[in-house]
Amino acid sequence: ETGVTQSPTHLIKTRGQQVTLRCSSQSGHNTVSWYQQALGQGPQFIFQYYREEENGRGNFPPRFSGLQFPNYSSELNVNALELDDSALYLCASSLFETQYFGPGTRLLVL
Amino acid sequence: AQSVTQPDIHITVSEGASLELRCNYSYGATPYLFWYVQSPGQGLQLLLKYFSGDTLVQGIKGFEAEFKRSQSSFNLRKPSVHWSDAAEYFCAVGGDPYGGSQGNLIFGKGTKLSVKP
Numbered sequence: 001e002t003g004v005t006q007s008p009t010h011l012i013k014t015r016g017q018q019v020t021l022r023c024s025s026q027s028g029h030n031t032v033s034w035y036q037q038a039l040g041q042g043p044q045f046i047f048q049y050y051r052e053e054e055n056g057r058g059n060f061p062p063r064f065s066g067l068q069f070p071n072y073s074s075e076l077n078v079n080a081l082e083l084d085d086s087a088l089y090l091c092a093s094s095l096f097e098t099q100y101f102g103p104g105t106r107l108l109v110l
Numbered sequence: 111a112q113s114v115t116q117p118d119i120h121i122t123v124s125e126g127a128s129l130e131l132r133c134n135y136s137y138g139a140t141p142y143l144f145w146y147v148q149s150p151g152q153g154l155q156l157l158l159k160y161f162s163g164d165t166l167v168q169g170i171k172g173f174e175a176e177f178k179r180s181q182s183s184f185n186l187r188k189p190s191v192h193w194s195d196a197a198e199y200f201c202a203v204g205g206d207p208y209g210g211s212q213g214n215l216i217f218g219k220g221t222k223l224s225v226k227p
Binding site: 033 | 114142144146151152153154155156159161200202204214215216217218219220
């Protein structure tokens with residue numbers, strides 16, 4: 001157990017809808033990173049937040065956005081959902097170089 | 111370009127046999143290297159990491175990995191596999207988050223390990 005929690009565990013949405021995924025960091029960690037893991041693939045970096053500011057972004061469109069709160073928990077928002085957004089979304093918290101992952105939210109877009 | 115290659119998509123070994131999972135990376139700066147394991151439907155669990163120093167690192171569950179800079183490799187090994195080791199294994203590379211990079215991880219596509227009784 002890493003102490004990183006994510007909610008919800010599963011979610012079903014339809015194309016065009018919006019979704020918000022949540023992540024609670026491990027105690028003491030000030031950095032949260034989000035990854036998308038499509039079926040049969042390795043995780044791909046979406047973005048990272050450090051002390052409430054975006055600290056890097058991968059190759060994802062602007063309809064993927066995020067927030068980090070003063071308690072270092074975080075949200076991932078995806079607008080205008082597409083079928084290809086179906087994936088496992090992982091968040092990871094860190095204080096230094098090592099990232100500790102939560103169990104993920106599995107999103108299915110129909 | 112920064113990348114991680116795990117050449118073996120699926121490996122099957124007998125319980126008690128030794129295991130080596132291969133990982134090659136391409137990274138412009140000094141790499142930080144990680145191995146994670148993922149059970150079906152679960153998140154990623156850190157097995158071990160290499161930042162600097164001794165090139166042979168020990169991890170949890172009896173795993174070890176060796177960093178070979180000349181070969182750009184970071185292979186994972188275990189001398190005797192247990193049935194509970196069946197899972198998917200991911201190699202990842204990241205940069206020094208305090209050295210100018212953003213500290214995000216680049217993952218390979220994973221190697222699925224099956225264990226025969």
